Amino acid sequence: MTSRTPGRRFRLPRELFDELASGGGSPEAVAFLDRAERSRRLLLLRETLDLLEQRPEVRERRAAFDHAWHLLTEVSRGHPDVAEDLLMSPQLGSWLSHLLRRLQGTAGGPPLGTDVAHLFCLCLTAMVRAGLDGRLEVPVRDGGVVLPGLGLVRLDAPPEVTVATATLTGPRLTLDWAGGSVTVRPDRAGRTGHWLPLRTLHGASVPLDDVDPYRDLSEPIPPEPLDEETAARWQKVFAEAAAVLEPPTSRPGGLRVADVRRVVPQTGPALPRTARSGPVFSATTSDAFASMIVGLPDDGLTLAEAMVHEFQHSKLGALLHLFHLLDDDRGEAWYAPWRPDPRHLTGLLHGVYAFTGVAGFWRERLHDGGADPALAAFTFALLRLQCRLALRTLRTEARLTDVGRLLTHGLAGTLDGWLREPVAPDAARRAGAAARANLVEWRLRNLRCGDEERSLLRCERRAGRPAPSPGPWRAHLAPGPFWTDALLPLYRTPPAEPAEDPDTHLVLGAHGTARARYEDVLRGDPRDPHALTGWLLASAAGDPAYRRLLRRPERLHALEPQDPAELAAAATWLSSGPGG
Known part of the structure; x- marks a missing residue:
């Protein structure tokens, strides 16, 4: 399978495509998607830099941007692992895509200069992780300076302060602004009055990001640090979810927790939930591969289901970056059983792919006894029916490409096989x-x-x-x-x-x-x-x-x-x- 990505052409081995088309995916298949996303990030970065060259916000501060780019180049040459981690971080992916949409006039947000200057925060993160000394100006927003992927420095500065000078000397980071100064140790995990490092969910090294301004689905949002009690509940529920997902499987419904790059706690008012979209709010953007926004549920089983659901969206999003799967006029006209409103065909495909994974998740629970058997049987029986019905719509109504037909054929094979599997008669009847x-x-x-x-x-x-x-x-x-x-x-x-x-x-x-x-x-x-x-x-x-x-x-x-x-x-x- 050859992708449509310009420049270097990616060839996805057919056996890996078939795994993904079935709704599953081995470590090798997910690693291929990760490599493809890396290439896409580089292309987006090049396009963004070309557009920035034309902006007065950059021309007026050309020396500062040249200095930041020189520092990033130094990190890339001396510490390539740091540069790679930063490139593939959800924090950079979300910011980069948002900034590109700003430059193309298709997104809103704060003054454009604020979004552009976030590059200096990314540069500061790279310097901290590489252990480089240096100085540069960084933007202040919402009273602090974010270090993407590391944490947030609270300055307690007045709202009119929009810039601070960052000085790195060994492990110490000092931020100076007119009227104040703060020094923190970004290498330390404990939270202090001024330094709020990202928490890591125990056992999986998955960041729990409650501070990055680009962690949401659209425009930047302020930090919303979790209190200690809520953070402890996250640790407990996540550990339960990780246990539910063990041992990992490449079948539809499986998830290797180590493949998750970030969890963003949904802390604001939850969006209205549909009847079948899940018992907890969750969402994903294809700008940040393997990252997910999730509301804190009461138990690990619910979190595990949400994580499987969102990782399915990440996989399909990466495939859509590689392949043109269908022609879609974006007309919202089609029945999606997990939504109260009509959906466009791309959204319907996302739903089928995500809920095929969720159906597989409950099928696994039937086999491993990890959930109430009656609940698992009903949910598996219901979702296999609903996904197959929605898939029939795609196969009869959508203008699928050759690759799109292969993908839907793979999903049909999975669902048709599941429909032949016996479940408890009462559960099948109710479903x-x-x-x-x-x-x-x-x-x-x-x-x-x-x-x-x-x-x-x-x-x-x-x-x-x-x-x-x-x-x-x-x-x-x-x-x-x-x-x-x-x-x-x-x-x-x-x-x-x-x-x-x-x-x-x-x-x-x-x-x-x-x-x-x-x-x-x-x-x-x-x-x-x-x-x-x-x-x-x-x-x-x-x-x-x-x-x-x-x-x-x-x-x-x-x-x-x-x-x-x-x-x-x-x-x-x-x-x-x-x-x-």
Whole structure:
């Protein structure tokens, strides 16, 4: 396999590509992606430097930039391991990509000079790690000076201070500014009033980065140092996660913890979670290979699942840097079972690849007993169904390249093999019901019949003629507000007894009672998409003819029934027509 990367051409051995296409990846496959990312970083660095040459922010401080570049060159020649570590650090990757987008006019942030001057902080880190003495000016932001990959020096300087002079003498770093001075020892791990070194998660040497300004997904953010109690919880939960992931495997769902380059604790308000995107916030950017942002969960099993999920995104992001996999107009039109909203095809591919890894993670837990067997069986059974459904969309609707077809073929092989594996019958039944419920409600919340189809449906019903076939038409997008799948947690862990709400009756198989209670809801709001979903599912369980309506439930919505009697009559009419 030959990549599209200009300059030096990378040839990915077919056996390594096949490993990655299956959703897994050996140490050799991940190492290849790492080398390819290194080449990409160098290309981005060259492009960024060329653009910087044209900027007045650089021309005005040409001597300072030349001095910094001379120091970096000295480090590269005398301490190539330090230079390599810095080049491949997530901190440099995120900053470099952000700065390039700033220079191209596609991103915002602080004054451009602040982003550009971060180069001096990277230079200072290189000097500290190489043990070089020297002096240079560095930017001050949010009251401190960051040493990417090492930590943060707090200056307690007033907001108007934007520059400090850094002087390295042996192990001591002194920062001077108008009105103050601070001296720290960056070689020491303990946190002091002025020096906040990055913590390392025990047992894996993975940095826990809570201070780097470029650790988020988009614009720079201020440092948010963890308190000691939270940091201790991170150490505990991470150790549990590492134990869950032992012994490492190259199969889909495996992760070698040593391959993770950085964990960023999600400390601000969590973004809204979807029903299947995971029990904890997590995210990844392809700018920082093998880095991940994760909220602190309660247990190691949850963290291990999130880490597998995000590392899958890193692998696919690296493959997308190497290969053109599909043509995508970025139209957000497609069903992704782990999202409440329509997705574009590249996002759908990312979801399939990530959740194939998560499905494999739960499959491993079935085999090693590392989780509740009922939970593992249900989650594996659900995700293999949902990933295969989304993959079918990609293989039939996306304009895949030859390499893209090979990748989706590999994923299909994995998922088709898993679909033949037996799981506990009750878990398989609940997983199928959960997958069906999510798809029906997603359609009711995001799709509508087009004007022509809607008019024909109403006309034919008024005329007393059979319902027309749904075949000639496709639904139109009409995304509604954010929603969560209320049925999924009930299917995952069914209650022992039904409650007053109709959902528990539906999940426990009391379909008649569930239908009657959904009708109570629909009397108050005939267009409630969740109640309409539950009513359809309960009705289909009692009358197989209604199952045809589940394929395109938006046709029932188009008839606008105003009460349960009209709803039942409309559903009966639709289900009796050709194709439902």
